[in-house]
Amino acid sequence: MRERILIKDLAAREDGEILIAGWVETLRDQKRIQFIVLRDESGSVQVTYPRPAEVDALADTVSTLTSGSFVWVKGRLVHDERVKLGGIEIQLDDLEVITLADPETPIAEDSGIDKRLDWRYIDLRRPEMNLVFKVQTTIEHAWRTYWVENDFVEIHSPKLMSSPSESNAELFKMEYFETVAYLAQSPQFYKQMAMMAGFGRIFEIGPVFRADPSFTSRHATEFTSVDMEVSYIESHEDIMKIQEDLMVAAITAVKEKHGDDIKRLFDIDVVIPTTPFPRIPLAEAIDIVAKRGHEITRGGDMDPEGERQIAAHVMETYNHEFVFLTDYPSTVRPFYHMRHADNDQLTNSYDLIWRGTEITTGAQREHRLEVLIEQAKSKGLDPKGLQSYMDFFKFGAPPHGGFGMGLLRVVMLLLHETNIREVGYLFRGPNRLEP
Numbered sequence: 001m002r003e004r005i006l007i008k009d010l011a012a013r014e015d016g017e018i019l020i021a022g023w024v025e026t027l028r029d030q031k032r033i034q035f036i037v038l039r040d041e042s043g044s045v046q047v048t049y050p051r052p053a054e055v056d057a058l059a060d061t062v063s064t065l066t067s068g069s070f071v072w073v074k075g076r077l078v079h080d081e082r083v084k085l086g087g088i089e090i091q092l093d094d095l096e097v098i099t100l101a102d103p104e105t106p107i108a109e110d111s112g113i114d115k116r117l118d119w120r121y122i123d124l125r126r127p128e129m130n131l132v133f134k135v136q137t138t139i140e141h142a143w144r145t146y147w148v149e150n151d152f153v154e155i156h157s158p159k160l161m162s163s164p165s166e167s168n169a170e171l172f173k174m175e176y177f178e179t180v181a182y183l184a185q186s187p188q189f190y191k192q193m194a195m196m197a198g199f200g201r202i203f204e205i206g207p208v209f210r211a212d213p214s215f216t217s218r219h220a221t222e223f224t225s226v227d228m229e230v231s232y233i234e235s236h237e238d239i240m241k242i243q244e245d246l247m248v249a250a251i252t253a254v255k256e257k258h259g260d261d262i263k264r265l266f267d268i269d270v271v272i273p274t275t276p277f278p279r280i281p282l283a284e285a286i287d288i289v290a291k292r293g294h295e296i297t298r299g300g301d302m303d304p305e306g307e308r309q310i311a312a313h314v315m316e317t318y319n320h321e322f323v324f325l326t327d328y329p330s331t332v333r334p335f336y337h338m339r340h341a342d343n344d345q346l347t348n349s350y351d352l353i354w355r356g357t358e359i360t361t362g363a364q365r366e367h368r369l370e371v372l373i374e375q376a377k378s379k380g381l382d383p384k385g386l387q388s389y390m391d392f393f394k395f396g397a398p399p400h401g402g403f404g405m406g407l408l409r410v411v412m413l414l415l416h417e418t419n420i421r422e423v424g425y426l427f428r429g430p431n432r433l434e435p
Helices: 057-063 113-118 127-149 188-196 236-266 282-291 304-318 369-378 383-393 407-414
Strands: 016-029 033-040 043-050 070-079 088-099 173-176 179-183 201-209 222-231 279-281 322-326 343-347 349-354 357-364 400-406
Touching: 016 057, 016 088, 033 057, 033 070, 033 088, 043 057, 057 088, 127 201, 127 236, 127 407, 188 201, 188 222, 188 383, 188 400, 222 236, 222 407, 236 322, 236 349, 236 357, 236 400, 236 407, 279 282, 282 304, 282 322, 304 322, 304 349, 304 357, 349 407, 357 407, 369 383, 400 407
Parallel strands: 043 088, 279 322
Antiparallel strands: 016 033, 016 070, 033 043, 070 088, 173 179, 201 222, 222 400, 322 349, 349 357, 357 400
16 A cells, blocks of 8 residues: 555644545646645645646646546645645645546535435545545544443344334335335334443433424434433432533534634534533423514424524523423323322423524333333333333332433534535435435
């Protein structure tokens, strides 16, 4: 393997011979000098070649280059503060063309998201998109570091299931040998099984599937879910505290590692939140939103405009980007959410709203089998159809709870993007299965 130097490391090197490789961003093919802007996964650099007076094979090769062509460049690194692109340039000695790109580029800077998704691998070459996935990597690493340091165990639950994991709605059904299977909507049941298995604390980052025909900016039919479950809790407040710690850890890591690049490419100052995050019972939040001129018609649940309005209230009142909405009615929560000891119309649950968008649903789970069965019946579910799940609770179940969080929503909101399609690698929706 050739000893290639990353462009981001050039500035710290002394002048001298180097070898780099990457894609041609632009070519200025002038009469007396040729300029190439070359980009690799770490950055861009200017390459120059003075044209000789006589016919020159290297100059002719440079002239053939098209935007997106992949080349190896051998040359001499020169520090020169007059060079606008980083104060360095490469004086070209030799160039090897690996692949010439088609001169007709299918997308442009002003192309819409659907067109850019058709040619996603080209769209991802943009420096800001490269940064998106570095940010995502840092977020996940920060979470895993927190979990590992706090004795969590990572699991990988199956994505093929014999019965629904949440409800009979939004299910992808598929042939499975002589029977049928469903793609997992959530690892929820398996997270809880781990509690009964004595794991104590677990986490999972993995794909989930929802047959949801939504075309909104924050929904997908396949997405990455960030899940956690913890035993020996006293209430959902214990889960909320852990989530606060996780979000602060991730945002702090992103600011420290990528803050300058985010400011340069997205013009955003990353804000590390203070703790504790504000907490507002849902009923109170609905009243606050109503006073701001928006009536909630969902029957005890926030709609997207309500989320935006309560976030605006929290920013005005607490100067905070996050808010926990708590105490959701049992009518809008799954049967396995524990209900208040003194009011079975409310649940020990929450949603976490960040800058006007819900990123998490969390709750204390019901661990008492007899109560769980009755709550399932109250939702119109047949406990016999949930037998394998109910069996988890027959042989000793600790009090436990957890949350599920959408990874792309976190990345989207951190970078102030407005659509998860912008920050996902390859989007899957009702009308998109390619590339």
